[in-house]
Amino acid sequence: MRVEIHDARKRFGRVGALRGVDLVVPAGGRVALVGPNGSGKSTLIRTLLGLIDYQGTVLLDGRSPYDDRVEIAAQLAYVPQVAPALGATVDEVVRLVTHTRDLDAAEVARVAALFDLDLARAGSQPFRNLSGGMKQKLLLSAAFAARPSLMVLDEPTASLDVRAREQFFSMCSQLDADVTLLLCSHRVEELRHLANRVVALDDGRVTFDGPVDQYLQANAALAAEVAHA
Numbered sequence: 706m707r708v709e710i711h712d713a714r715k716r717f718g719r720v721g722a723l724r725g726v727d728l729v730v731p732a733g734g735r736v737a738l739v740g741p742n743g744s745g746k747s748t749l750i751r752t753l754l755g756l757i758d759y760q761g762t763v764l765l766d767g768r769s770p771y772d773d774r775v776e777i778a779a780q781l782a783y784v785p786q787v788a789p790a791l792g793a794t795v796d797e798v799v800r801l802v803t804h805t806r807d808l809d810a811a812e813v814a815r816v817a818a819l820f821d822l823d824l825a826r827a828g829s830q831p832f833r834n835l836s837g838g839m840k841q842k843l844l845l846s847a848a849f850a851a852r853p854s855l856m857v858l859d860e861p862t863a864s865l866d867v868r869a870r871e872q873f874f875s876m877c878s879q880l881d882a883d884v885t886l887l888l889c890s891h892r893v894e895e896l897r898h899l900a901n902r903v904v905a906l907d908d909g910r911v912t913f914d915g916p917v918d919q920y921l922q923a924n925a926a927l928a929a930e931v932a933h934a
């Protein structure tokens with residue numbers, strides 16, 4: 706799915722969270738969104754998914770995610786930075802996802818098992834009672850099982866254990882070539898392994914847009930982290 710954003714602006718009261726962002730990602734692009742806390746990464750993601758109102762133009766395969774959300778939604782998968790505190794049980798969440806996305810529950814369970822998450826065992830627990838990592842695993846399982854055209858992952862590995870992170874890397878590498886991946890990340894290893902392009906935000910503006918190597922070279926502190934990895 707092709708992503709086009711022109712002059713996106715978003716204010717929260719006096720805070721200019723996005724102050725004129727332009728971004729075009731062709732289908733199959735693998736983009737890491739980076740930048741300091743509060744720079745606007747999650748806001749940009751929520752804007753392009755049509756989850757919040759904004760000024761400017763956002764087009765996903767030429768359509769507005771805000772106005773055409775029903776048509777677009779079936780092609781999107783989104784794992785938010787903070788999982789919603791759902792009182793529904795894991796079974797109910799899986800049923801909701803499989804029903805709305807026309808998925809087989811067995812496929813979600815299969816992907817979850819790759820993350821060492823046993824959905825049958827967790828089934829009767831309220832989603833909000835799962836550990837942070839288990840919530841992330843369940844949401845990632847649903848996202849991968851849905852086989853979207855645009856995969857949007859906001860800090861997806863923040864709570865994952867080492868094995869699950871490796872599994873996540875492997876699943877990303879197996880995505881079809883035309884799947885667009887947008888990933889918010891503070892981790893150098895994710896930039897290097899999952900992205901071919903870095904878009905850096907600072908204070909609601911794009912401050913860098915280019916190849917991963919170039920970004921790492923330009924950021925000495927990150928380069929040092931790579932050297933010691």
Ligand SMILES: Nc1ncnc2c1ncn2[C@@H]1O[C@H](COP(=O)(O)OP(=O)(O)OP(=O)(O)O)[C@@H](O)[C@H]1O
Binds near residue numbers: 720741743745748
């Ligand atoms: N719902 C909201 N209401 C008010 N202000 C908000 C809201 N969401 C974001 N902001 C503000 O917008 C700015 C950008 O926030 P955002 O969450 O997009 O940053 P981020 O780059 O994702 O940061 P982090 O690395 O901490 O996840 C911040 O100043 C934040 O306080």
Ligand SMILES: [Mg+2]
Binds near residue numbers: 746889
């Ligand atoms: Mg964020």
